[in-house]
Amino acid sequence: xxxxxxxxxxxxxxxxxxxxxxxxxxxxxxxxxxxxxxxxxxxxxxxxxxxxxxxxxxxxxxxxxxxxxxxxxxxxxxxxxxxxxxxxxxxxxxxxxxxxxxxxxxxxxxxxxxxxxxxxxxxxxxxx
Numbered sequence: 001x002x003x004x005x006x007x008x009x010x011x012x013x014x015x016x017x018x019x020x021x022x023x024x025x026x027x028x029x030x031x032x033x034x035x036x037x038x039x040x041x042x043x044x045x046x047x048x049x050x051x052x053x054x055x056x057x058x059x060x061x062x063x064x065x066x067x068x069x070x071x072x073x074x075x076x077x078x079x080x081x082x083x084x085x086x087x088x089x090x091x092x093x094x095x096x097x098x099x100x101x102x103x104x105x106x107x108x109x110x111x112x113x114x115x116x117x118x119x120x121x122x123x124x125x126x127x128x
Contacts, residue, residue: 004029004067011081018085018124025066026088028076034059034069046104050112063087065096082124090117 004027007015015023036044036053047053060074061084068084070076076084091099099117106115113122 003027014078014082014128015085015088018082018089020085020089021092022066026085027067029067029069030072031069032072034062034071035064036062046108050104050107052107063091065091079125079128082128083121086121086124087117090120 007023007026007028011026012023015026020026036047036059044053051057052059058071061068061070061076061080063069063084066088068076068081068088070084087099103115103117106117110116112118
């Protein structure tokens with residue numbers, strides 16, 4: 001939270017509209033490369049198998065709790081921010097470990113576009 005940028009007033013309003021209980025905690029962290037927990041063997045193996053990490057794969061944004069990591073140069077427009085804010089909401093409703101486990105399980109079962117957590121987030125893209 002110390003290294004990230006807080007949401008501006010419009011972004012805070014959007015986060016509140018999405019249903020985030022504590023939009024003031026959300027931070028956007030701009031990075032050269034979006035982090036992935038490569039030190040976790042199971043997540044690394046599954047991430048590689050599902051095509052989320054590996055040579056030539058670029059991840060533009062990823063949510064970890066209230067932090068939204070965004071690759072420098074990625075256009076985090078309002079619709080894309082809404083998508084990421086839904087992921088913040090999902091973690092807020094549960095917890096990071098539960099959501100990560102569910103997300104990877106769903107990705108393996110349904111694929112990215114049909115994963116329930118992504119479907120919910122894509123609805124925000126369309127609504128915004």
